[in-house]
Amino acid sequence: MFIGVDCGTQGTKALVIDENGRVRGRGHAAHSLIERDSGAREQHPSIWVDAMIAAVRMALKEAALPADAIRCLGVSGQQHGLAVLDDKGAVIRPAKLWCDTETAPDNERVVAALGGPKAWYEKLGIIPLTGYTISKLAFLAEREPDNFARIAHILLPHDYLNHWLTGRFVAEYGDASGTGFFDVRKRAWAPEALSIIDRNSGRLAAALPELIAPDAIVGKLTPVAAEALGLTTNCLVAAGGGDNMMGAIGTGNVREGVVTISLGTSATVFSYSDTPVLDPSGAVAPFCSSSGGWLPLVCTMNATNVTSGGAHLFGRDIGFVSEALDATAPGAGGITMLPFLNGERTPDLPTARGTILGLSAVNMTPENLMRAMVEGVTFGVLAGLHRIRGDKPAERVFMIGGGARSKPWRQMVADMTGAEIVVPTGDEAGCLGAAIQAIWAYGRSNGAGEDIAAIADRCVSLDADKTTTPALSRKSAYDDAFGLYRARLALVHGVK
Incomplete structure (x- = not known):
């Protein structure tokens, strides 16, 4: 054990x-x-x-x-x-x-x-x-x-x-x-x-x-x-x-081509590489993995802290996030939130604060504002995914963290990326990764040569009920909303 x-x-x-x-x-x-x-x-x-x-x-x-x-x-x-x-x-x-x-x-x-x-x-x-x-x-x-x-x-x-x-x-x-x-x-x-x-x-x-x-x-x-x-x-x-390195192992992200998005207090997106992935802009962290390779990673400092705070603001529990997404359309009626409540790391805006743009008498509802918070968080992650993979689309994305529990949020990520979203069984990817690494290290200490990828294949299981396929009909609306997000980010903070 x-x-x-x-x-x-x-x-x-x-x-x-x-x-x-x-x-x-x-x-x-x-x-x-x-x-x-x-x-x-x-x-x-x-x-x-x-x-x-x-x-x-x-x-x-x-x-x-x-x-x-x-x-x-x-x-x-x-x-x-x-x-x-x-x-x-x-x-x-x-x-x-x-x-x-x-x-x-x-x-x-x-x-x-x-x-x-x-x-x-x-x-x-x-x-x-x-x-x-x-x-x-x-x-x-x-x-x-x-x-x-x-x-x-x-x-x-x-x-x-x-x-x-x-x-x-x-x-x-x-x-x-x-x-x-x-x-x-x-x-x-x-x-x-x-x-x-x-x-x-x-x-x-x-x-x-x-x-x-x-x-x-x-x-x-x-x-x-x-x-x-x-x-x-x-x-x-x-x-x-x-935690990101262990989360990678705990989602089987120990070989080329796998993408993981983690939506916890912070949000991260990362993908294993056999060679260093160096970014002269500094936006992509060229971290080493804890499985023998490298783990190019983008981190944003605001994720479920924004959505849980928003739900609390409206006097609701965290279930309101899913309710609001189900009740509204992509783009939140033209509202954009730059969700930098804790400052931000990517883009590098440590002293920034949250900004809401595009409010009108028509779109200013709790549901639209909640959706704008979720979209703002997710657009930050999407921008990170583009930095790591460029124009090469992801076909499959492992999603972990508190955000992965929300079916509408999983659907949003699928619709934005065009990728199938899969969720590991349980919500302890960091724990599981640490335990898988312990199996690997224990085996090596006893002369076993089992590869960590083989151990991960054996130990990481998927929750079939949470597998989500993209609705292609919604992608263009999200593309438009993402474009508006980037334009408003440039307007407020000068970030392109």
Whole structure:
């Protein structure tokens, strides 16, 4: 038996599966979030640990398995977050998260210091955006020098959990590639990027964890971790990775030609590649995958936070999203929403705010406004898909996250893309990906040579009731609405 843990922004999930992907137990625990008007979004790493313990114990109880039945555990973690520890291993301050935009000025300063976006692209193959880990380090150096001076260990959220589980300080290529101080082509740390933040860059370089391959074993559970989780010290811990990397594995996105769209608090679209996919504009993140290749990815910072907030605004529950889509036509009667409630990462508008355009006395209804919110979120994802695939249409798209639960939203994505939409069974793609990676790493540690694609084929199942085919009659209306969205985006923000 194997366990996958997914530490997200809003909560932690755990999944117990057997080697064929059969789910034996599920668990979940919610997170609290520190939010400030400055754009700060933070969490204390201790809540990740507490939530992981609760979620794993819940999953084990449902599975009704003995502690020694679990062979290996893998962790998926929200990307880009910064957890900093002192030389005694104590957390210095709450972790700044992927959605933190307080660091926007620091990111601008970092990008300029190396010579601008072109220089970053040429030297590292990646251009840091607000939200990447490097901007958070720069923030601490500039605004919290006392805390910065205490840094002895620099960890991402999933790295921190692996450290708590095993006592080791390690990082995996996929998650590390979203830091901004990692060369995605060489799969190596880039100390020259850290020298921008601190002339004594050797100190920061020494604070970086050891890099390990995605099929590696970090170690065994410590006695403290094993007791807390209800497991044994014989349980191994796999490398794990970032949530998008684990979500890719959990949807079988481990070979060329597969596309995944994730509609959670943020939205992402990504597609596996055997070779680096480098974008000089910086809009496509050329991340490494956690399955041995690369994972070109576009992320938008606003998705289900917009739709759930909109439903709440109208005094309705989340089911109103589907009701509104069923009751309205593509284009929302001419209303366009630029849904940048948390600023935006793609396009790179960290200080932007949401904008509604095209309101009239005729179209201003709760249903049209709700549709405009959903369309605005989805148009951002569609623009990302175009950046990754160009004019080559997707034939099949895996859809995951909270948005995938809505039948009308799935239909909207199918109609916009012209692709068949498929949804994996369950809604724990990150957990499943982490568990599949754990099966892979466990097998490699025992001399087995099974390919991760074969494991994913065996473990990833589809919910046949949620498969959605496009209605070609609606595509032209969505094309028109998307064109209006892009024109209004250019009008308000100068983005083409």
